[in-house]
Amino acid sequence: MKIGILGGGLAGLSLGYFLNQRGYDFLILEKNPETGGLLKSVQIEGFTFDVGGSHIIFSRDREILNFMASLLGDNVVKNRRNTKILYKGRYVKYPFENGLADLPKQDNFECLYYFVQNLIAKEKGLLKPPRNMKDWFYYTFGKGIAEKYLIPYNEKIWKYPLDKMSTVWVERIPNPPIEDVIKSSLGISTEGYTHQLYFYYPKFGGIQSLARALERPIKDKIVTNFEAKSIKKENGKWIISNGKCEFEFDRVISTIPIPELIKSLDDVPEEIIEAVNNLNFNSLITVGIGVDRSKLNDFSWLYIPDKDILPHRVSFPSNYSPHVAPSGKSSILAEVTYREGDEISRIKDDEIAGITVENLHKLGIMDKKDVVLTTVHRFKYAYVIYDLDYRNNLEAIFKYLNEIGIESIGRFGSWEYANMDAVIKMVKDYVG
Incomplete structure (x- = not known):
């Protein structure tokens, strides 16, 4: 039996990893040039930024935590959380x-x-x-x-x-x-939140090192640059096409966002399309900032409730590992959520970077004259919003997917606010 896995983010890679251990025949189809999803790290001039948002490795589940740490082998450091909330100019303990x-x-x-x-x-x-x-x-x-x-x-x-x-x-x-x-x-x-008091992080390569570790044993079972534009069943087989080529599977498991999955299916009932359109989510902008200072502070990350400041969270990756910034320099990652079509979504990347730098300078987090580079990245699907109709919409969608025989798991496949450990556990339990 051949299994088709849609999406090579954390859920898709974990699914492939565990299926591979059990000897299943599968293929992962990923629309981007590389796997990892939100676990994406970029290297620029000696800096490494986790541009899919600030990620750390922690869990209440000791087995999952040990598994995540073991994937990294020697490429891991342990940190004690030092997180603050910036309130009225004061650093308040989190x-x-x-x-x-x-x-x-x-x-x-x-x-x-x-x-x-x-x-x-x-x-x-x-x-x-x-x-x-x-x-x-x-x-x-x-x-x-x-x-x-x-x-x-x-x-x-x-x-x-x-x-x-x-x-x-x-x-x-x-x-x-x-x-x-x-x-x-x-x-x-x-x-x-003592389960998060100590956390792990890769020494080198940023959080994408975790995705790379999952990918390593299954690399030959991944097809990148393949966007599933059509998924249909013919003669008992699933045919997945990107418009140029197609693959045939006996079973399909989706880890891509539910709206993207439904878009690729034919003859979806109107009430299901309406339920999908009523699912709410936030998108994310990250601003990576390289700073010409050896140590800005001792913080892990900051929460900023002030509405006059663009980012809601600012993390300091070079405090997690000194190897994600060049010697004598520091790194900052600022995060900004937005909804498609809102005011923030219309601001250009260079302006987002400029506003963020000015905001952090104003707050005294850094001096803007020390900035050596900025990099801005956007992710359409970042946070699931649990609105009051969330459960009813999902029940209708999953009932339909179950009827046609497609399984859907992962952060955006199950439409849950799931941290990395929860995604891995969800997939591990699913495989059994």
Whole structure:
């Protein structure tokens, strides 16, 4: 039996890797010149930038974490997270509720006061269960933390009304213990999101090294520069064509974004096309910046909720590994989300780079006169948006795909906000 795998991103490569271990016959079809998807790293003048967004290797699942680290062999370093939130010119410990003592005193008081008030109200049964993401922030953290950080930051990254977003994603965020929030307010050190406190990263080559490691044993089973424009079933076989050549398979597993898969199918019912058109997602711009300074700071990355600043997150890859920047220089990766057709999507790349450099200079993160290069990259599919109709739309789409016999997995194949470890686990469990 020959299996056709659509897409050579992390899900497609992982699928090929595990199927290969079990002796299956398969072929991966990837539309780009190289595999990796969002795990894309570029080398420019001695700098390495992860242009598909800042990626680190971590997991609650020890088996998956060990697998990811083992793929890299000796090409791996371990780091302790040092992440901050830039709030009113202050570097506040991340997560926000673990850094309250870093806030101005009045803000610190309001965050603690409303957090405790919220707990009391919940105990008395005075609060209704949250119906959407915005409600959930108030319900879980109280007015102070919600309005000072969580709501502005999430409005900035999602570019979608929070009261029209589901609680599906945020419910995975651990509820902060009251003792940790009180300690945080008093300046007693606490740690949140401890599964991410230590993380791994490739010494050389950026995050694409992970994709390369998955690709290595299956390289002869990958076809690049092949965009599936037509997928149809004839005489019990799946025929996948790019308009110039075609491949025949007994089974098709898709890891490409659902909208791209549906576009390549014939005779799709109108209600399914409508459901696909109603799926929401964000696109991503990354700005890689090479800086002529040996050390800018000790931070892993920064979250920036300020709406007047273009990037929502700024990471410092040369703090993960010194080998991703030339000796005596540092690197920055800034990330900006957008929706197709919005104001940001219409700004040209060189202007995006210029605004980002000015923003980071204004914030004191770097001096613009030290910038030696910038590189801008865009990815259409970056973040799945869990709107309130998300589940109903997906149920209809997967019911249809199941009926015609196409399987769909991965971050955009299952339409989930899945980190790298979750994608690998999803695929590993799927293969069995």
